[in-house]
Structure formats: structure tokens, C-alpha cells
Amino acid sequence: MKRKLLLTLFVLLTLALVGCGKTEAPQTAGQPKTQQGPLRVGLVPNQAPDKIKAQYEPFREYLQKTLNMPVELFVASDYAGVVEAMANDKLDVAYFGGLTYVQAKQRAKIHPIVTEVDTETGTTKYYSLIIAPANGSVDAVKDIKGKTFAFGDISSTSGSLYPRFMLDKAGIKVPDDLKNAVYTGGHDATAQAVQNATVDAGGIEGRIMQKLIVKGTVDGAKIKVLEKHLVEGYPWVVRDSLDKGLEEKIVQAFLTIKDPTLLDLMRAKAFAQVTDANYAEAEQEAKRLGLVNPKK
Template sequence: MRFNSLLVVVFLVLTLVIAGCGGASTSDKAGKQDTLRVGLVPNQAPDKIKAQYEPFRKYLSEKLNMPVELFVATDYAGVVEAMANDKLDVAYFGGLTYVQAKQRAKIHPIVTEIDQETKTTKYYSLIIAPAEKDTKSVGELKGKVFAFGDISSTSGSLYPRVMLDKAGIKVPDDFKNVVYTGGHDATAQAVQNGAVDAGGIEGRILKRLIAKDTVDEAKIKVLERHLVEGYPWVVRDSLDKQLEAKIVDAFLTMKDPVLLDLMRAEGFAKVSNETYAEAEQEAKRLGLLNPKK
């Protein structure tokens, strides 16, 4: 009898456990979003990026009334991988990273920042050189050593190539050597220290590095600049549409000047896939949709 009673108890416990698991599974299948997972491209050192966007994480969490997690990979490809494998709901990409990612993931852009310098949704990509060198134009860089950031960076790889191509320089054939630093801050240091003859960098990041005395403005000169469409905030197509609308609204109604400054923005504007048509066209032309160093 005791053995039979024990079997009954075990059966009841297992029934409750299975029922509980079934409830959790039903909730997941219903598409309930309990945490928003946000990915950020590491255009600078990953720890700096995560710290920079912590106030934004808190803001978004409060606006959506749900937990928000930040993810920063060690390189741009890592954020694309995470989005492609449905490990992220939202991602902050560069234009090039977005057009690369949409080849593998069902995603679309929603907003981008209004730039503090240009007062538009565009910002500057620069080609810079050490101030002490005699180089006066991009065309003089043939046969030199050039630094890109991450190969999938828009302003640190794609648009520097556009400017180089315009000057008749092919990458990598026309350089003595090509270096990939991994980030804009590392590129600035390489140029400042004379480790390379020139490099491609995002203008906004360079300004911040100078403001923080990380880079000495007197040691760097700008050879050329090109306007680039702003970084898109991207969501997966399958994200709940009501939640997507709330995320868009959180960006468009952001008013705190301190938070906006941390986001390098005066505000935000809506964007679509068509906004990044030029980046996609140039990436195809220059062989960067499936990049190989």
C-alpha cells in the first residue's frame, strides 16, 4: 500500500510539472515578449559602447515597461550573427552592416539619429593622415599603409573605399599594406602615432576622442570627407508590431538633452530600407556585401 501511495504522489508531482512546462511553452508560442534584446555594433572598444548606452537601456526599459538587455559583440559580424540567429530583437547597425545583415536575416530599419553637426540624418566619414606627413590629398596615398576599422564599418571601411576609389586607388592592390584596426578609436591612435600613413574614420567619433584628449588634434589632418546616411536602428520583421511602434515612439519622443548627447543625436527620424540604397549599391560595387580581407 505504501508503495502504491508513493506512486500516486510521484504521478501527481510529474503531472503538475508537465502542466507547468506546457503553460510556459504556450506562453512562448503566443509570442509574449518578456525581455527586449538589443545589439550594438562595436565601433569603439565594446566595454566603452556598453557603458555609453547604459542610460539608453534604462530609458527604453522605462518607456516600454519591460526589461532591456544590451549585447555588444567583439566585432561587427558578431552582431549580424546574433540577429541572423534570432538572438536579438533590435540592433544598432551601420548602413553597411545593415545591408550585409539583411542578406541573412529578416529585418528592417526603423529610425536613425539626427546628427548634431549636420542637423540632418547624415554624418561624415573622413580620411585622416598624420599632420607631420607631407600628404595633402587622397591621391597621394598610393603605395602607402592605410588603416580601416572593422571591415564591415560604414564610415571606417565602405566610404573610405568610396573616396579612395574616386581618387583612382584600388584596395588592397594600390597600397603597400592594409591594416584593420577593429575600431575607430584604434584607427585614430594608429594615425596619430604615425603607425599608418592614413586611415578611414567616423568624424563624430574623432571629435569625441579629441574632446576627451584621447587624440591630439594637432597631430591629425583631414584629407577628405564624405556624407554618410546615419546608423539605422533595426528590428526583426517578426517582432510584435505594437511593440515595434512603442520602440519607434520611444526614439521619436526622446527629449532629455543629456541622453540625446550620449546618443550623439539632436533627435531621431524614421528611415526605411530605401534610405540605405546607396550604401547597398556601393557595397556591391566594391565587394563588401560578403567581405574578405
């Protein structure tokens, strides 16, 4: 009788343990326990937001497959919206411009990990341009004094910060020395405004302008370049609290992209690692020109 009782208890205990094992699904390989839900990736709208989301859909698919976890893209209506989302812990990763990164790090604990190697310069830097209508009266940056100037988004690095830097170098203070400062919201809109001579000059990212010319959206013969300045590439940024193992996998996902079609979509020859020190000039000039809080 005792033997039967012990045998019955053993069988019941075994079944209970097997049942407990079935209630906990095995963890998916490559998905750290600390990352609950999808990886949330934010993108600055340096062109129309719907175009940006469509442009980066192949990257989302690549990242999702490489990391073996869901990835969601977020594009705000303006640059400030992406900063706000990161500051409120609604994003894990974000693609910022240099200025947007400087603004965001005053409000959120974040750091840059990689940027693109530019196809034109062969480095991590690209050109910010000041352009004017080809047949207009403005032939040099100094001629812009007293004229109408188009910036992109106020938080754009190559469409706002560095055009101000180049204007300041020519002795032109914004907005005091301009007839009017127009904010178009994006590089594509600035190119159109300059091409159509609705403004006397404008600030734009050089590689975006070249893409617009190649696509036929903008007529390059109607635009002249007055000055250009090298700018550190757009940083891909992560929040400091992101799991370090996952962060390293994200870095490696960028560094190992080989697909030429995907690289072209992302305006990159390749990717390289960067740190906060790469954006020291952007931070210094942004504080000097009043685009970020100088006391932070």
C-alpha cells in the first residue's frame, strides 16, 4: 500500500513539474530579457514625413531580421517631435541631425553610436550649402544682407545651424540683418523656393539637393551654390538605458550592411562608429548662435 501511494505521488509530482515547464515559453534567440516589445526607431523628417517612412521601410525590415525582434518606425511632423519622443522614453533608437542630437541630449540620456560614410566625401562628413537662384542678384553670401532667406526646419543641422554659421561668418546676423527669415520645414521645400526665386537664398543639405536634381524634382540649372561647409554626419542615437548587448547588436547591424540598394536608400557608402566628441563643433556653434540652451 505504501509503495502504491509513493508511486502515485511520484507520478503526480512529475506531471506537475512538466506542466510548470510548459507555462514558460523559451526566450527567442537574440532578444534580451530587458527589451520588452518592439524596438522603437525614430527618424527626423528632413523631407516630407511620408517619404521618409517609405524610404526607411527596407531598413526596418533589415534590422528586424538581423536583430530577430520586431522593429517599429516613427516619423514626427517636425524635428522637435522626434526629440520629444526620445525625451519621453518613447523611442529606443533615433536618427538625428547633429543639431537635433545636441538639443535632445539636453533633455534625455542618450549617446550616438554610428553615422553614414558619405558617398561624395568618402568620410563621415557631408556638405551644408547656401544656394541662390541662378539668375538672381545674389552672387555671394555677403549679398544676402537685407534679403529673404529660406531655412529648412529650425532644428535642422545643414538647413538651419550651418547656414546661420556661414551667414554669421559673412557678418550677417539672423534675423536682424535679413528682410525675412522663412522656415520651409524641409530641404525639398527650400530647394523649390530657391529654384522658383520666391526667396533670395537658402540653406540646404548638399546630398539631398543632388538627389532632387537627379530625380528631376529640381532643375539644377536654376540654382547656384554660394558657399559650403563640411558637417559631421547624422548620428544614429540610442538611449543610455538600452541593454548593452542589444546596443552592440544594433551597432554591428549597421557596420555589416553590404546590400548596395539598402546603402543607397540610406544615403551611405558604409557606416562608421561615432561618439559625442564628433558633435562638439555642432554643440559649440548651436550654443553660440542661440539654437540650444548655452548653460547646459
